[in-house]
Structures are given as C-alpha cells and as structure tokens.
Amino acid sequence: MTTILQANGFEDCATIEDLSEFTVLIVDDSPLNLDVAVACLESRGYRTLSAENGVQALQIAMEHQPSLILLDVMMPEMNGFETCRKLKKLSGCDDIPVIFMTALSDVKSKKAGFDAGGVDYVTKPFQVEELAARVHTHIALKVAYRHLKDSELRYRKLVETTPDAILVEGEEGIVFLNSAAVKMLKADNPDKLLGGALLDFVLDDQKEYAAMQLKQACSVDRSAGPPEVMLLQQLTGGRVEVEVNCIPISYHRSPCHMFVLRDITERRRQEAAIEFQATHDALTGLPNRSLFLDRVTQSINHARRNESRLALIFIDLDKFKLINDTLGHNAGDDLLRIMSKRLQECTRNCDTLARFGGDEFVLLVDNLESEADLTHLAARLISSVSAPVLLLGQSHSITCSLGISSFPEDGDNVEVLMRHADIAMYRAKESGRNSYQFFTHQMQDRLNERLKLESSLKQALENDEFVLHYQPQVDLSTGKIIGLEALIRWQSPTLGLVPPGDFIPAAEEGRLISAIGEWVIFAVCKRLQSWRRQGLKIVPVAINISALQFMEQKTEELVKQALNEYMVEPKYLELELTESLSMLDPVTSISLMQRLKDIGVSLSIDDFGTGYSNLSYLKRFPVNKLKIDKSFVSGLTNNPDDYSIVKAIIRMSQSLGLKTIAEGAETAGQIALLAAENCDAIQGFYFSRPLPEAEICAMLKERPRLDISEFGRNKDRGAVLVVDDDVNILRSIKRILRDEAYEVLVASNTEDAYEVLARREVAVIVSDLQMPGESGVQFFSKIKTMHPRSLRILLTGHGSSESLEGAINQGEIYRYISKPWDNAHLLETLGAAFKQYEKGV
Numbered sequence: 022m023t024t025i026l027q028a029n030g031f032e033d034c035a036t037i038e039d040l041s042e043f044t045v046l047i048v049d050d051s052p053l054n055l056d057v058a059v060a061c062l063e064s065r066g067y068r069t070l071s072a073e074n075g076v077q078a079l080q081i082a083m084e085h086q087p088s089l090i091l092l093d094v095m096m097p098e099m100n101g102f103e104t105c106r107k108l109k110k111l112s113g114c115d116d117i118p119v120i121f122m123t124a125l126s127d128v129k130s131k132k133a134g135f136d137a138g139g140v141d142y143v144t145k146p147f148q149v150e151e152l153a154a155r156v157h158t159h160i161a162l163k164v165a166y167r168h169l170k171d172s173e174l175r176y177r178k179l180v181e182t183t184p185d186a187i188l189v190e191g192e193e194g195i196v197f198l199n200s201a202a203v204k205m206l207k208a209d210n211p212d213k214l215l216g217g218a219l220l221d222f223v224l225d226d227q228k229e230y231a232a233m234q235l236k237q238a239c240s241v242d243r244s245a246g247p248p249e250v251m252l253l254q255q256l257t258g259g260r261v262e263v264e265v266n267c268i269p270i271s272y273h274r275s276p277c278h279m280f281v282l283r284d285i286t287e288r289r290r291q292e293a294a295i296e297f298q299a300t301h302d303a304l305t306g307l308p309n310r311s312l313f314l315d316r317v318t319q320s321i322n323h324a325r326r327n328e329s330r331l332a333l334i335f336i337d338l339d340k341f342k343l344i345n346d347t348l349g350h351n352a353g354d355d356l357l358r359i360m361s362k363r364l365q366e367c368t369r370n371c372d373t374l375a376r377f378g379g380d381e382f383v384l385l386v387d388n389l390e391s392e393a394d395l396t397h398l399a400a401r402l403i404s405s406v407s408a409p410v411l412l413l414g415q416s417h418s419i420t421c422s423l424g425i426s427s428f429p430e431d432g433d434n435v436e437v438l439m440r441h442a443d444i445a446m447y448r449a450k451e452s453g454r455n456s457y458q459f460f461t462h463q464m465q466d467r468l469n470e471r472l473k474l475e476s477s478l479k480q481a482l483e484n485d486e487f488v489l490h491y492q493p494q495v496d497l498s499t500g501k502i503i504g505l506e507a508l509i510r511w512q513s514p515t516l517g518l519v520p521p522g523d524f525i526p527a528a529e530e531g532r533l534i535s536a537i538g539e540w541v542i543f544a545v546c547k548r549l550q551s552w553r554r555q556g557l558k559i560v561p562v563a564i565n566i567s568a569l570q571f572m573e574q575k576t577e578e579l580v581k582q583a584l585n586e587y588m589v590e591p592k593y594l595e596l597e598l599t600e601s602l603s604m605l606d607p608v609t610s611i612s613l614m615q616r617l618k619d620i621g622v623s624l625s626i627d628d629f630g631t632g633y634s635n636l637s638y639l640k641r642f643p644v645n646k647l648k649i650d651k652s653f654v655s656g657l658t659n660n661p662d663d664y665s666i667v668k669a670i671i672r673m674s675q676s677l678g679l680k681t682i683a684e685g686a687e688t689a690g691q692i693a694l695l696a697a698e699n700c701d702a703i704q705g706f707y708f709s710r711p712l713p714e715a716e717i718c719a720m721l722k723e724r725p726r727l728d729i730s731e732f733g734r735n736k737d738r739g740a741v742l743v744v745d746d747d748v749n750i751l752r753s754i755k756r757i758l759r760d761e762a763y764e765v766l767v768a769s770n771t772e773d774a775y776e777v778l779a780r781r782e783v784a785v786i787v788s789d790l791q792m793p794g795e796s797g798v799q800f801f802s803k804i805k806t807m808h809p810r811s812l813r814i815l816l817t818g819h820g821s822s823e824s825l826e827g828a829i830n831q832g833e834i835y836r837y838i839s840k841p842w843d844n845a846h847l848l849e850t851l852g853a854a855f856k857q858y859e860k861g862v
C-alpha cells in the first residue's frame with residue numbers, strides 16, 4: 022500500500038493501494054528520454070504507455086485513457102502544446118492531467134504550457150525523483166478529485182431521494198430545495214419557491230408563533246430536544262403538519278439555515294387512530310365504556326356547578342341473543358351497526374351514545390331540559406329501532422327496552438346512575454319489552470324479588486316442585502278427545518300453585534328454561550308410560566318448546582332419550598313451536614324440525630297468526646298442525662277481523678294439507694263458528710280447563726265427549742232475532758209476532774246476540790239503536806261482514822236521521838222502524854224482509 026497523499030494534505034481523501042492501477046502515457050520523440058522516464062515510473066509501480074509524437078499520443082490517449090500524460094513539447098509535426106489542446110477537446114480525455122517535460126525553461130513557454138491545459142511543468146534534463154514526485158502528486162490529486170465527485174454525487178442523491186423536505190434559506194431567501202420539498206409544498210415549479218421563506222407557508226394567525234419556533238430550532242445552543250411541529254399551508258391550499266429541524270450551514274460561502282421538514286400527517290393519523298381504538302367500540306365506532314364514563318363524570322361535574330340535569334338511558338335490544346344465535350354472528354354484527362346508526366340519528370350533538378358490548382347501548386342526555394323531552398326521546402328511540410330491518414335478505418322486527426335514570430334525582434355519581442338505569446331497563450323488559458321505564462326506588466326491590474325468583478326456580482327444579490296439568494283437545498267432527506296439551510305449573514311450598522306466565526319469562530331470562538324444558542319432556546314420557554301401564558288408552562300429548570331450548574339444538578337428543586327410556590312410541594308426542602320462533606330463521610328451523618320429524622314425533626306451530634309468517638317457508642315446514650292463537654278465537658263471534666283471520670288460517674291450513682286446532686275456545690258460539698268453518702279440533706275452557714294428573718287420568722278413563730250435535734248450525738230459515746236492552750220491548754215484540762210463521766229469538770245485549778248468530782242461521786235481525794256498550798249501528802256493521810245474508814232492521818227512539826241515512830247508504834241497515842212503532846208497519850216491514858231474505862238465499 023502506498024500512501025502518497027498525506028504529504029499533500031489529503032490525508033482523509035485516499036490511500037492508494039496499488040500504483041499499477043495507474044497508467045502513465047509518456048510522449049517524447051527521443052527514445053532515450055522515453056526509456057529513462059519509463060524506467061523511473063515502472064520501477065515505482067506504475068504502468069506506462071509510450072508515444073513518439075503528438076498524433077500517436079492522441080490515439081493512445083483515446084484508446085486507453087491513461088491516468089496521466091507526460092508530454093514533451095518540442096516534437097516534429099505537432100508540438101506538445103498543440104497536442105495538449107487537442108487532447109482536452111477529446112471526450113473522455115479532457116480530465117487527464119498533463120505534465121509537460123521540456124528543455125524550454127523560460128517563463129513564456131511555461132505559461133504557454135499551463136494555457137494549453139497542462140497541470141505541471143518539468144524541465145529537462147529532469148531528476149527522476151522530482152519527476153516521480155510530481156507524477157505522484159497529480160495522480161493523488163486526481164484520485165482525491167474523483168472521491169470528491171463521488172461523494173458529492175452520493176450526497177446529492179441522498180438529498181434528492183430522502184422523503185424529508187430540505188430547504189436551504191439564507192439572506193436572499195430560499196436558495197435550494199429538494200424535490201421532496203417541492204412535492205410537500207405542492208409547487209408545480211421549484212423556481213416558484215426560490216427566494217421565498219419557510220415562514221411564507223405558515224398560516225397568518227400562526228406566523229408569530231412559528232417565527233419563534235424557527236428561531237428556537239435554529240438557535241446554536243439548542244440541545245437535542247424534540248423537533249418543532251408546525252402546520253404549513255401548501256400552494257394548492259391544502260395543509261401539512263411537519264416536524265422541523267434546523268441545521269446552520271454555509272451554502273456557497275454564505276451562512277444559511279438548512280431546514281429539514283418531515284411530514285407527520287400520516288403519523289398523526291395513526292396516533293389518532295390508536296387513540297380512537299382505545300376509546301371507541303370497533304364494531305360501531307361509538308364511544309366505549311371508558312370514554313363514556315369519562316364523559317358522564319365530566320357532565321355530572323358540569324351539572325353540579327350549573328345546577329343543571331342530565332340523564333342516562335340504557336338501551337337493550339330485545340331477543341338480540343336469539344338473532345345472533347340463529348342468524349349467525351355476521352348478521353348479529355350487521356344488526357348492531359344498523360341499530361347504532363338509528364339510535365345515533367335520534368340524538369343531539371351534545372349527547373353521547375356508547376356501546377358497552379353485546380347489545381347494550383347507553384345514551385348520555387346532557388343539559389336535560391324537561392322530563393317531557395326525555396319521554397319524547399325514549400319514544401323516538403323505540404320507534405326508530407322497531408322499523409323493519411333486513412338481515413340475510415329477510416325482514417325482521419326488532420324491539421328494544423329502555424331504562425332511564427336522571428341526575429341528581431336517581432343518583433349523584435356515575436356508578437349509581439348506571440346501576441339504576443340498568444335496573445329500569447330490566448323492568449322495561451319484564452313488563453313486556455319494547456317500552457321504556459324511568460327508574461323508581463321500588464324497582465330495586467322488584468329486581469331483588471326477580472333474582473330471588475330465579476334462585477327459587479333453580480331450587481324448584483332440584484326439589485322436583487314442578488307439576489304438569491293437561492288440557493284435552495277435542496275433534497270437532499266426532500266430539501272425541503284426540504290429544505292433550507301438557508302445561509307446566511310450579512307447586513311452590515310458599516307461593517302455592519304458580520301459573521307458567523309468572524315464572525317462564527324469569528326462567529328464560531335466567532337461562533333455566535332449557536333445564537325446565539328437559540324436565541317436561543321426560544315427565545310427559547314418564548306419564549304416558551304410567552297411563553299405558555294402568556291400561557288407559559293414551560292419546561298424543563303436546564309439549565311447548567321454548568325458543569331458546571329449540572335453538573340449543575339438544576331437543577332432538579333429549580326427545581330420543583326420553584322416548585327410549587319410557588318406551589313411548591314417538592307418535593304420542595307432539596312438539597309445539599311458536600310461529601315467531603320458526604320464522605326467525607326459517608332455514609335453520611326447517612332443518613331442526615326435519616330432524617325432530619324424522620324421530621317420528623309430530624310438530625305443530627303454536628300461537629299461529631301472531632307472528633309474521635312467510636308463506637313460502639310455511640309450506641316447507643315439516644309440521645302437521647297449526648294452532649290458531651286464542652286471541653283470535655276470543656274475538657271470533659263479535660270481531661269481524663278475527664273472524665276473517667280465523668277463516669283465512671283454516672283455509673290456508675287446509676290447502677297446505679295441515680290440521681287446524683283452535684286454542685282458547687270458551688263459548689258454544691265460538692265452537693259453532695269453528696265447526697262451520699271446518700276447523701278440525703278445539704282446545705279450551707268450554708270443554709275443559711287444564712286438569713291435574715289425577716283428574717285427567719279419570720277423564721281418559723271415562724272419555725267424555727263434546728256434544729257436537731249442538732254445533733251443527735241450524736239451517737231453519739224462519740228465525741228473527743230481536744236485540745234490545747229493554748225487556749218490555751222484547752216481550753212486546755214477541756207478543757206481536759206470536760202468530761207469525763217464523764221463530765222469534767231474543768237477546769238483551771249484543772254479546773248474547775253474537776253468540777246466537779254464531780250458532781243459528783237468522784234471517785232478520787231487529788236491533789235497538791241505543792244500547793249500553795255497542796250501538797245498534799256498530800253491531801250491524803260487524804254483522805254485515807260476519808253474517809252478510811241476514812237482513813238488519815234498526816229500532817230507533819229518536820231518529821238521528823243523518824247517522825241513519827249514512828248507515829242505510831253503507832248497506833248496514835235494511836230498514837229502520839221508529840219507536841213507538843205501528844204494529845202493522847212492523848209486521849209489514851218484517852214480511853218484506855223475509856221475502857227479500859228468501860230471494861237472496
């Protein structure tokens with residue numbers, strides 16, 4: 022390794038390892054001189070090339086591009102100066118250092134040599150040591166120059182490729198900027214920025230502070246503190262947040278500041294996103310519990326200072342778990358997102374809606390003005406949630422329950438307010454859901470009771486305190502008992518016999534329903550086995566299956582086990598599923614039903630008519646029977662809507678090949694209409710209430726029958742029905758009509774009249790206009806739809822002609838007769854009515 026630069030003050034620049042890397046071209050027309058110079062340089066390690074004249078020298082230089090040329094001046098044809106000038110014009114040769122070697126030692130010649138482009142001058146005869154030293158020096162300079170150029174290139178690239186913006190600003194403003202700076206400040210042309218200042222890009226109202234920041238950043242004694250952060254306005258009007266570092270430098274020998282600007286917009290966005298994640302719910306983007314509690318605490322402090330009020334509303338989606346379990350978590354998530362949006366739309370800017378997880382939302386209502394505002398808000402929340410929602414392509418109706426607590430009345434700190442809103446929400450759920458409740462101190466007591474009830478139910482299950490009652494189901498064509506429905510009761514040692522309505526909801530809430538359901542399945546099978554062993558002719562028994570129990574998908578196994586254990590044929594078991602449960606997720610329901618059906622048990626849809634059945638699914642349900650809900654049966658004789666619904670259900674059921682049973686049949690009239698509409702069976706108090714085990718056992722032995730002859734509708738066409746709450750009038754009309762050819766029936770109120778009409782074919786109905794309860798016109802307007810063939814005559818005391826005319830025009834009344842009537846007129850009107858009726862029949 023040869024160190025040739027240290028002596029020249031280039032210590033840091035280069036250390037030349039191997040001189041043979043360098044080729045020196047020696048040009049001289051004297052062979053002797055050539056030999057001496059070649060020997061001198063080769064002995065020191067250089068490689069050499071030789072030329073005898075200028076033309077040759079130029080050719081070799083072009084071809085080999087030597088590191089240095091030693092050039093004689095006086096040569097024939099082309100002297101050294103001329104050669105040098107030409108060399109400097111050749112591409113790739115212009116930076117080859119040329120040292121003249123000549124006998125011309127006068128200053129003019131030396132100057133001419135430098136003018137021609139030479140870097141040094143050696144006079145002949147030369148000293149080999151001196152020649153070698155000069156060659157070394159110029160080679161070293163060349164190497165150093167090359168390093169410097171490389172380094173300059175490297176730094177230029179660095180400056181140009183760094184994502185940080187670099188601006189050099191001096192007395193005359195910005196004198197240099199890299200492309201990142203041009204991009205950051207959104208200049209279409211870098212020249213636009215030259216001469217300006219970094220401060221020009223700071224917003225006017227922040228300039229003063231920014232100037233201070235820059236001063237601080239540029240101060241020499243600045244320790245390695247954090248960089249200054251400022252907001253710059255780009256030429257296009259956009260904004261960019263930057264971190265600024267300042268380095269004092271000398272640029273073209275002038276003192277300047279080099280500003281290095283780093284765009285931190287993205288970092289800031291990420292920091293904000295992390296902060297958001299920590300304080301918000303990922304699914305809905307709503308504030309989470311921790312942010313919410315923070316806001317409530319602040320609000321309470323503010324309300325305390327200003328003596329203002331605030332409220333918390335707990336919002337819980339009813340039956341969310343069921344949706345989540347049946348439609349899957351994706352649908353559950355969609356539902357939560359949709360609901361969070363709907364709830365949010367009901368709130369004001371100053372309110373905070375948060376999600377605590379699951380289906381639990383909480384709303385902070387700040388600056389509460391009045392209780393009425395809260396009531397309106399609660400109603401709005403409920404109605405926005407209950408609008409139909411589309412999940413997996415099917416429309417669903419979701420409801421919610423709300424609990425409200427207010428500051429300062431219901432608690433003076435966040436924990437108490439939250440607990441009380443929660444209790445109120447729980448109460449809203451208990452009282453039928455889809456409603457709101459304000460917290461009251463009695464609720465706390467009720468909650469304690471509820472918790473006690475749940476634990477008592479657990480106890481009841483362990484102590485075997487549940488019993489089953491059985492209600493017979495009767496065939497309407499034979500009057501025979503064709504089945505039983507098993508209905509649970511709780512024989513509590515302290516409360517007595519508790520009906521299912523009082524504990525099934527608590528059992529569902531406390532997740533005990535499946536265990537209770539399991540008990541029922543085994544208890545029914547056990548009972549069937551015992552009846553059979555007693556020699557009784559058994560009939561199928563229907564069991565209620567709760568939604569939660571059904572969706573747990575264990576029912577199939579339990580049913581199989583129970584049937585096996587008690588050796589009961591599957592045809593003796595019927596499982597009742599509610600309509601709303603089956604329609605919640607019809608596809609899953611169908612496959613679950615099919616599996617149950619495959620066991621051989623029969624299936625029925627309970628409470629039919631109360632849900633929203635999709636008929637195309639209903640067709641695919643592997644069920645045997647529809648049970649018409651008792652709410653329709655109870656209105657059958659006197660409510661045209663219920664009557665139409667019942668008729669439609671029976672017809673639809675028949676067309677689907679299903680059996681129909683009507684629940685809650687309490688009167689002979691209801692049964693007569695059901696029989697007339699070809700309903701297959703009934704279950705209700707009219708035939709029998711649900712009976713305890715011993716009584717039903719006796720009934721199965723005796724086999725009483727329903728006397729169905731009673732319910733064949735009498736087709737006698739000659740009946741007139743007179744309805745009046747005044748018995749004297751009834752008596753008097755009966756007397757007037759005594760000798761007529763038609764039967765006279767009477768009723769002193771519309772309820773009785775409906776019952777008669779359900780059971781008898783009546784040609785003419787004469788009704789008083791004014792009766793307690795329903796008016797004659799109302800009564801007739803129902804009758805018109807339910808018994809359209811009967812002719813309706815109104816008995817009016819004082820003719821409110823307007824309403825009468827209206828009623829006549831709408832076809833509700835055939836005629837009217839004013840009281841006191843003329844007997845002949847009455848008989849004549851009735852005669853005409855009978856004729857009219859017969860024509861119609």
Ligand SMILES: Nc1nc2c(ncn2[C@@H]2O[C@@H]3COP(=O)(O)O[C@H]4[C@@H](O)[C@H](n5cnc6c(=O)[nH]c(N)nc65)O[C@@H]4COP(=O)(O)O[C@H]3[C@H]2O)c(=O)[nH]1
Binds near residue numbers: 508541651686687711
């Ligand atoms: N007003 C009136 N009511 C009549 C008449 N005939 C029958 N009922 C009553 O109607 C209810 C029929 O049962 P459901 O609709 O399945 O309604 C049942 C069913 O949803 C549920 N339930 C009963 N037992 C069980 C059970 O073992 N498991 C489950 N999951 N739920 C059950 O409790 C509900 C109420 O049961 P119960 O109080 O026994 O009430 C029974 C029965 O006593 C009538 O003519 N008029």
